């Protein structure tokens with residue numbers, strides 16, 4: 001039955017490509033989450049009038065974030081080839097896509113983290129300072145819990161962007177659905193392969209969005 | 223308990239212009255006292271109270287709270303000191319992400335109190351502030367008054383020596399305000415807690431404070447026992463604050479109206495303080511003097527150390543009798559002011 005509609009699709013290869021996409025995306029999302037949180041937290045804390053107010057650090061992080069957030073992903077991949085070569089030891093394959101994915105996504109998420117933290121009621125932070133909380137206690141007990149819904153919807157949006165980036169990473173030889181769609185589907189004119197790969201990417205995006213929304217709704221008690 | 227000496231706070235603006243938010247302030251607040259600081263918006267009250275827990279560092283002078291010089295503490299020692307100086311806020315500042323019980327538990331977690339001790343203490347505090355049955359509610363499910371009760375319970379968690387209240391009732395309706403004020407008096411008496419309270423409402427001062435300082439443009443312009451301030455306000459600001467409580471908002475209109483109505487005779491504005499407010503002075507006037515007395519309008523207010531009342535009366539009779547009545551009233555410690563025809 002499937003054979004009739006999608007004569008060129010090799011389901012084993014399709015499944016393998018899906019796994020590669022999932023692998024690249026989940027590792028990137030994991031590292032982006034941690035890096036983005038650290039950078040975003042740093043931006044928030046060192047900004048004018050905040051807990052660790054520090055102009056030079058704020059300016060430095062801010063420039064870094066802005067530069068890497070502004071470079072189109074496809075150019076970033078090319079720019080990072082020497083770096084990737086040095087780090088991973090190869091310029092092609094799934095792992096080779098990771099540095100570009102992370103460096104592309106982490107600054108994007110960092111800005112969202114900063115915005116999420118800025119939305120927190122200043123009075124609540126002041127109250128915890130008045131209780132004698134240390135900066136670390138304020139981060140863990142106040143800043144993260146009070147901005148959690150926004151942090152989660154931010155990582156949802158970022159994850160969806162990352163899935164899109166992995167498809168582009170197919171051009172530098174990373175595997176996954178994007179690569180399959182390009183090499184098999186486009187270059188060999190097997191439209192059914194392109195179609196199935198696209199549908200799987202769409203399903204991934206919908207699933208991520210659904211999970212993100214459910215968690216946000218569940219934890220938001222405002 | 224609190225000694226503020228020559229404390230100033232100067233904010234530097236963008237173009238290096240300076241704003242003196244607090245100017246050379248001296249205050250001495252005793253243990254167990256409820257001390258009010260009243261002033262209009264922008265007078266520098268918040269800046270002053272925030273120097274009492276080191277949220278703001280003074281640019282000059284010294285702040286000593288519970289034997290610790292706050293202006294010299296830093297880092298860990300400052301954080302430790304803050305656990306003895308709690309604060310409640312106009313907008314409550316409780317965490318939406320935590321339930322009532324979890325919010326109250328926060329300062330205990332910060333102080334490193336063990337979990338089982340924490341939950342016992344939280345249960346105790348919930349009872350103390352009257353939030354029984356609400357422990358698992360989130361702030362979004364509470365009224366303003368209930369949120370402030372959470373704020374108070376949270377502030378009391380680490381057994382502080384001092385409680386700072388920054389406009390703690392200003393976001394509440396009059397009835398809830400009174401309930402919260404009653405709670406503050408209750409904990410003041412039960413725990414012998416020193417309370418410093420800032421407000422722009424004389425009603426709050428009248429209801430619970432022992433002493434009050436009046437603040438205007440960064441300066442403390444008048445200090446005294448609440449009843450004395452009511453009896454004999456000296457500064458124009460103080461007079462305006464006192465009239466907030468002792469007269470209706472329409473009282474200006476009222477006097478005008480009364481003057482028009484009673485164009486003959488004499489209109490008197492009397493102020494009764496403390497004991498005189500409770501003595502039958504007026505009935506004596508009516509009985510013992512041969513003139514006509516009309517009682518027009520009056521109001522009585524209760525303070526922590528006695529009552530305070532104002533009354534408009536109208537006298538019809540000879541100038542001699544009127545003079546006798548006025549001196550009789552003055553002898554009995556009644557403030558007398560002849561309201562002149564405009």
Ligand SMILES: Nc1ncnc2c1ncn2[C@@H]1O[C@H](COP(=O)(O)OP(=O)(O)O)[C@@H](O)[C@H]1O
Nearest residue numbers: 233241243261262263264265266267268269270
């Ligand atoms: N962080 C700050 N920077 C600059 N000016 C401030 C700051 N905080 C307060 N001020 C100024 O100090 C004055 C007193 O403010 P505040 O203490 O909040 O008054 P109040 O609480 O009596 O309304 C105001 O003119 C205010 O604009």
Ligand SMILES: [Mg+2]
Nearest residue numbers: 267268269389
């Ligand atoms: Mg204020």
